[in-house]
Amino acid sequence: MNPLLAEFITETRDLLEQASQGFLALEKAPGDPETLNGLFRAMHTIKGSSGFFEIGPLTRLVHAAEDVLDAVRQGELDLTPDRVDLFFEVLDRVGEWVDSLEAEERLPPEAEDVSNGLAGRLRGLLSEATDEEPSGAGDAVAEEGDAEDERSACEKVGTAPSWILEVPDDIRRELYQISIEGGPGAVAVTYTPDEQCFFAGDDPFHTARQTPGLRWGRVQTREPWPPPEELDPYRCVLRFRLVAAAPVEEVREWFRYVMDQVELYEVAPEDWGVPAGGPEEGGSGPTANDEKGTRSPGGSEPGGPEDEPLAAAVEILRAQTELLAAPWDPDIRLGVLESVAGVLGSVLTELGDAAGEERVAEALETARAQGSGEPLRALALDVLSRLLGAEKMQQEGAGVEPAPQADGPAPERSPQENGTASGQKIRVLKVDQARIDALMDLVGELVVAKNALPFLARKAEEVFKVRDLAREIKNQHAVINRIAEELQGAVMQVRMVPVSHAFQRFPRLVRDLSRKLGKKVRLVMEGEETEADKNVVEDLAEPLVHLVRNSIDHGIETPEEREAAGKPPEGEIRLRAVQFDDQVWIEVIDDGRGMDPEVLKRKAYEKGILSEERLETITDDEALHLIFAPGFSTAEQVSDVSGRGVGMDAVRAMVDRVGGSVSVQSTLGRGTLIRLSLPLSMAVTRVMIVEVGGETLGVPIENIVETVRVPTDEIHRIKRHEAVVLRDRLVPLCRLGRVLDLGGDEAGPGEEEAVLVVSIDGRELGLVVDRFHEGVDIILKPLEGIMAGFRLYAGTALLGDGRVLLVLNLRELVACL
């Protein structure tokens, strides 16, 4: 992608985010000038930067937003929540378009219509503003052109109506081109048909459509449409804005019967807002665009249009005369004079006028003495007239060498000198994620491959009896191990992004939802700078939305309920990210009504999620985790916000997928905390290897609480189950050998059982195994094909010695007990 476009995309996303925050801030502190200025600037900047690319609909939409914000800034318009909603809609659309630019380097096809629709609604606000405050006739209002006194003036000589800048770029460029090439010129027409015009037999639409040389037109209403029952279809409230490429006389002739309802303006070439510069060769327009969207600046392209140095010099000299004649403050006079002198001297030197410097110095001296810019202006005009004469002569092909150029080389020191934009330092590298992923896969394989070295060392020692070699292999393993770990760390670091990426959308979500549900909610975010793997952060966004929605919908009470419970009417939702070892904890904490374990148990039983037997033994803590069970919902009423309890189920599924876990804490009447524990990186999993009946199995390390040896006489039998008391907790036991039908030895009386205590969703379980082995880093591959049906296993991994390790899926194991 063009780096400029990439930069634009990043910048615009930031600005949209800023704007979104700005609007939220305005709701708390309405009319805050700092925030308003910030918002205005954000739109302004997007508009400005978007001009580099062929994305007219986007430019025009943010332009409209900018204009409305300007009116708000001037105090002509209030930002009601409904209007803020409209702005959010605009931000969303622009955001989507930026996504589309990133994906396809162009706007979606419907952008034009969407832009017109939204921009129209925005500009509709402006006419509301004129209604709200008819006296506040700033420039913006006057430009609307519907003030009575202006209507009579049939032909305006003043400034061009600003709306001509809304004319699409290509048409503006074309008209500019026509006018500088001595074409018929262009006329901007504002046609405001009389309210009673239908009775006079006028057909305004036809009149407008048939305007001679019509190139562009837009129909608008002069006032917002009244409700249908009040609409008077015989009253004309339309306004036409038209641009015609025709001589003004011809246009005037066409409108002669309605001249009192029409304003004509003869558009000068510079009014088109087409950037300065000499005439263009056909094809590429005067803006920095080419057929692919942008032209890379810096250096001139072979065959590309070249600016005429003489024309540039003329433009600069003209600008100096205008600057000298401008009504600047007296205290910058010396600055103006000196800078003009500098520029004049420079231009003359460039044009090869050897005596130029001296003349400029003299003129500056006189100007200083007189305290006026006149001497410099006279000099500039003198040079100008000579240049223009020279230009004319050149055009006419007169073989006379123009005076200013007579004794110097032609000013050809244009950008060709440094054709390439080399020497730029690259500090930030943008890399396709697929490349990083490929790198990560390789690192993963390296981590596993190096695990083969200890086996090799043992083989060297035990089979080939070369102890020295074994030792060297072990040493080498240590070295490779260190490098592999650093490499893994480095690659992981590349993929780390702050979780703020996932948090960004929440201020908006919380605002919209709480408005919808009639609740007052304050969102507090903490630890947004905490980093995690890009994939984890991306996958996090959706579950978090479910959680926050649930908190607002079910957790936070209505303001009335809260006050009755002695709480502040505004609820609080806290989004917090913390790094904890090699995990990231993302917590959603609300101070709402909390969850009642008894209610949860009863509901789960009624819905058949909980057996009668489990109902008796389930602890309060375990009961809270029932909210993640499929098909569970505690809401008395199903709302359109958080659905039917599928949300929390989905949350757990997604957290499982990235190898994380969920836990819940809740205090009735005080609030709820839901914590997602996610791995920092998903590429490498650490498991502990256990042995059962001669088979080795992997158990994810994040589920393991402790390993203990339990004398057989401490194992209690409760009904058909076995359990053991560990530090005052009753931990049920599960004999893995029996469950998995692997056999294995069971300890006799007076012996000890090896028990691996694991925790699944807050529930502890002791796995009885034959032997514990070491922990290893593995790359977990999910089971595929027919094997995928074996839900008891989360997947397989290749061990260093080439064996395949099956990794247990503990949640499934618990479920089938």
Next chain:
Amino acid sequence: MRRALIVDDAVTVRMYHRQILEGAGFEVDEAENGVEALEKALVTSYDLLLVDVNMPKMDGYTFLKEVRGTPELRAVPAIMISTEAERRDKEQAYRAGANLYLVKPVRPEALALRATLMTARGGSR
């Protein structure tokens, strides 16, 4: 080598103009707003200022007036670049002491050429 200072709050715009000016042989510095630009201009001597209008903290007009009113800076040529093509915006730029007013987006060749023409003496000094 000639030195230019680009004053604009938009990264994209700065990047665009930087490429053009570097292509024209300038050494380029950037500032995000008028305040930062003034600080830089007082330390480094520039041959050209390329100034945006709308910026946080200090806008382009205020910045230019400050420049023209400060003895050490006042003679530096300045180009004001704005999105507005209207006459009154142009007039306001001259009022603030701009030597040239260009409308965004500016064609690379056009800007390069104008910047070069306006700073010929700066380069030879």
